[in-house]
Amino acid sequence: MSQLFLTNSLTRRKEAFVPIDPGHVRIYVCGPTVYDYAHIGNARPVVVFDVLARLLRRLYPRVTYVRNVTDVDDKINAAAKANNEPIGALTSRTYRAFVEDMAALGALPPDIEPRVTETIGPIIALIERLIANGHAYVADGHVLFSVPSKLDYGLLSRRSRDEMIAGARVDVAPYKQDPADFVLWKPSTPDLPGWDSPWGRGRPGWHIECSAMSWRHLGPEFDIHGGGVDLTFPHHENEIAQSTGAFPGTRFARYWVHNGFLMVNGEKMSKSLGNFFTVRDVLKMAPGEAMRLVLLKTHYRDPLDFTWARLDEARAELDRFYRALEAASGGEVAPDVPVPGPVMDALCDDLNTPLALSRLHELGAAALAGDAGAAAGMRAAGTVLGLLQQDPADWFRAGTDAGLAAEIEQAIAARRAARARKDFTEADRIRKALADRGIVLEDKPGGATVWRRA
RNA sequence: GGCCCGGUGGCAGAGUGGCCAUGCAGGGGACUGCAAAUCCCCGUACGUCGGUUCGAUUCCGGCCCGGGCCUCCA
Numbered sequence: 001m002s003q004l005f006l007t008n009s010l011t012r013r014k015e016a017f018v019p020i021d022p023g024h025v026r027i028y029v030c031g032p033t034v035y036d037y038a039h040i041g042n043a044r045p046v047v048v049f050d051v052l053a054r055l056l057r058r059l060y061p062r063v064t065y066v067r068n069v070t071d072v073d074d075k076i077n078a079a080a081k082a083n084n085e086p087i088g089a090l091t092s093r094t095y096r097a098f099v100e101d102m103a104a105l106g107a108l109p110p111d112i113e114p115r116v117t118e119t120i121g122p123i124i125a126l127i128e129r130l131i132a133n134g135h136a137y138v139a140d141g142h143v144l145f146s147v148p149s150k151l152d153y154g155l156l157s158r159r160s161r162d163e164m165i166a167g168a169r170v171d172v173a174p175y176k177q178d179p180a181d182f183v184l185w186k187p188s189t190p191d192l193p194g195w196d197s198p199w200g201r202g203r204p205g206w207h208i209e210c211s212a213m214s215w216r217h218l219g220p221e222f223d224i225h226g227g228g229v230d231l232t233f234p235h236h237e238n239e240i241a242q243s244t245g246a247f248p249g250t251r252f253a254r255y256w257v258h259n260g261f262l263m264v265n266g267e268k269m270s271k272s273l274g275n276f277f278t279v280r281d282v283l284k285m286a287p288g289e290a291m292r293l294v295l296l297k298t299h300y301r302d303p304l305d306f307t308w309a310r311l312d313e314a315r316a317e318l319d320r321f322y323r324a325l326e327a328a329s330g331g332e333v334a335p336d337v338p339v340p341g342p343v344m345d346a347l348c349d350d351l352n353t354p355l356a357l358s359r360l361h362e363l364g365a366a367a368l369a370g371d372a373g374a375a376a377g378m379r380a381a382g383t384v385l386g387l388l389q390q391d392p393a394d395w396f397r398a399g400t401d402a403g404l405a406a407e408i409e410q411a412i413a414a415r416r417a418a419r420a421r422k423d424f425t426e427a428d429r430i431r432k433a434l435a436d437r438g439i440v441l442e443d444k445p446g447g448a449t450v451w452r453r454a
Numbered sequence: 455g456g457c458c459c460g461g462u463g464g465c466a467g468a469g470u471g472g473c474c475a476u477g478c479a480g481g482g483g484a485c486u487g488c489a490a491a492u493c494c495c496c497g498u499a500c501g502u503c504g505g506u507u508c509g510a511u512u513c514c515g516g517c518c519c520g521g522g523c524c525u526c527c528a
Contacts, residue, residue, distance in 0.1 A: 012458090030528075038528095045528045075526070159457060159524075206526085228528030229459080235527090260459080261522055268521085297467070297477085303460070303521060310466070313478050320477085323491070346468090355468050358476035368492065424487055431489075442490045452490095 002348040004059060007301060009256035010156055014350050019223050024062045026222035028214040030231055031067040034094035035079040037278040038101050040306055041262040041269055047292055048259045048300040049226045050107040054384045055347050066217045067110040069095060071117050072203055077192055101279040104288035106386040114213040120195045122212040123204045126246050127184050135245035136184055140175035143185040143199055148178050150241045157233035182238055184208050207238035225253030229260055259300045266305055290315040296353040324367035326392035328375035339384055340377040347384060396452035408439055412449050
């Protein structure tokens with residue numbers, strides 16, 4: 001069995017992955033806050049950790065992958081108010097859209113998708129433990145985490161408490177004992193979501209939910225915690241403080257895995273710059289599989305610059321992959337074969353998807369030369385990468401209804417007749433007319449003509 | 455200001471102390487009625503200045519540039 005290596009943000013080094021329980025690997029990833037359609041930056045961790053989960057399932061007998069759904073949040077409250085829509089309606093509608101979009105990107109659902117609204121009990125229990133352990137205090141209706149009470153605070157982000165305060169942009173509320181302290185529980189107004197607690201009606205702070213949900217579903221200590229680099233501080237740092245503070249002697253997550261930031265046209269994606277794209281925007285321009293490939297063409301830790309040219313390039317690469325599958329196996333799905341070693345090795349080396357893809361291209365070249373085994377290997381590799389699982393015919397001709405398909409076949413027949421009588425002007429006119437509608441014809445050696453979308 | 459990433463050929467993007475990445479785009483050729491696809495061939499690549507070394511894109515240091523975090527953010 002291949003040995004998996006992962007870059008652990010805690011040590012900043014690539015380490016051999018050794019699970020706590022080799023019989024059951026447990027991973028937690030920060031999921032979406034459901035207040036609006038997912039943007040392409042949201043899609044990156046989903047796809048990256050989908051590949052990691054698929055890989056872990058190949059390597060270990062049992063994997064539990066937990067990704068939370070944040071359905072209590074100030075942004076949600078604000079969006080619901082702006083839309084004049086009940087909060088529950090907004091979150092369930094947005095969650096459904098998220099599920100659809102991520103499925104379009106080929107991401108499998110996690111094993112468990114806990115919601116904050118279903119985790120209030122564990123959140124309160126966790127806060128009570130923190131108070132009992134001297135890491136939290138009640139002040140002015142709030143419960144706050146006492147950062148100075150945790151001597152090891154700042155290990156993940158390598159930031160001392162003094163450095164944080166030097167940033168001077170922390171909100172120094174009067175009820176805080178220390179400027180670095182953060183909210184675990186805060187009072188709620190009657191018009192906003194709230195739950196009864198020992199500290200009155202209120203709602204949880206942002207960070208506590210992940211500590212509570214991971215604890216509930218994976219225990220106080222588990223293998224991998226994933227998320228975007230931008231969450232390293234303060235979110236992940238605070239999660240560690242909360243969880244290890246509530247359960248002294250435990251280490252919370254053993255491996256912290258962070259995906260790099262996504263930019264658009266060299267700039268940070270933002271609504272004000274006009275370069276903000278949702279997954280839906282992209283899906284109007286290209287198949288989800290092409291967007292997935294864009295996300296996997298860059299190593300997960302590196303910054304990724306999204307451009308429409310890259311999306312086109314990814315589609316062109318997939319054309320070649322599917323052509324190879326079609327050439328070697330006629331589109332037949334091969335029986336279960338192992339993932340080719342070179343691909344597996346690349347993925348096990350800190351999820352090196354760009355290298356794995358280059359090896360997929362090498363298999364593609366062999367498949368184009370007629371090597372059916374290479375094609376089967378591509379399919380197998382695709383099960384880990386979440387690519388190449390379609391029938392090539394669907395990839396090349398998806399989105400055309402039966403009527404259009406029949407029309408194209410008619411045009412092909414007419415062109416065949418024209419070619420038979422050497423009327424190449426007419427034959428080329430027919431082909432040009434189809435090309436103008438995005439349909440490309442290919443004359444095969446045997447005399448057959450096939451079509452595909454451009 | 456503090457902490458942290460990254461700078462590879464037209465573009466994207468791996469990797470390595472001395473020899474091929476890979477893909478896309480481009481040029482030439484084969485094939486084709488012409489195309490498309492495929493195959494073959496081609497292009498001074500490693501931010502910069504020093505250091506270590508027989509030899510550095512690869513190791514070390516300074517500098518320059520880009521980006522992230524320090525506030526909601528994947």
